[in-house]
Amino acid sequence: MAKRIVLLRAVNVGGSKLPMAQLREVAEQLDATDVSTFIASGNLLCDVEDPESFDRALEQAIQERFGFFREAISRSPEELREARAAHPFEIDIETRANHIYFLLRPPSPEQVQVLLGRGLPDQLDVIGRDLHIRYAAGVANTKLTPALILKTLGSHGTGRNLNTVEKLIELAHE
Structure with missing residues (x-):
């Protein structure tokens, strides 16, 4: 598992509401562990198997669940x-x-x-x-x-x- 800091672009601004509790839930559904968030601007910390695959799956899951696309940009x-x-x-x-x-x-x-x-x-x-x-x-x-x-x-x-x-x-x- 790799520790990742996932930064989402433009959430909770301009009508794109993404509650952090629901973001944590989505990340856990995508098999992330040790999931937490920091402030309501799309900062997710978690452990994942394949960071690139997780980021793309998170983008897709956010679009499907919340109706808007946001890039997930992660770093170790x-x-x-x-x-x-x-x-x-x-x-x-x-x-x-x-x-x-x-x-x-x-x-x-x-x-x-x-x-x-x-x-x-x-x-x-x-x-x-x-x-x-x-x-x-x-x-x-x-x-x-x-x-x-x-x-x-x-x-x-x-x-x-x-x-x-x-x-x-x-x-x-x-």
Whole structure:
């Protein structure tokens, strides 16, 4: 069994309601064990046999049960720890301005250059399959939208602020 931190894109926003108790239930029906969630934004921790197969089955089960499709993007606790350690931007007292946007697939160098060349005020860097962000004026005021990320980097993803990333790492090791 492999410990996974599964991050679901865009749940409990814009009418896409996914109660965490029901998410845990769905994960257990897919044979995940040691299942838990953290806050109501689609953070699932569990042990699974085959992470890739589990992620795709979870996506399908959510669509069938709740009527909307959401990408499941998972990482091992070590991958999350490495992504956090690689965060290249200064972290001051406002850690919520610093995010990691976990991508399904790593973008090509050309795709990264297109994103970095857009002249956005936010600080951006792509390391592997993770987009690191330090928002200049906060998440609510950025032009760096999920649609722009998908268009330029060619992959869906989901972001978490560093506070959440750190808590998920901690929970995965309890």
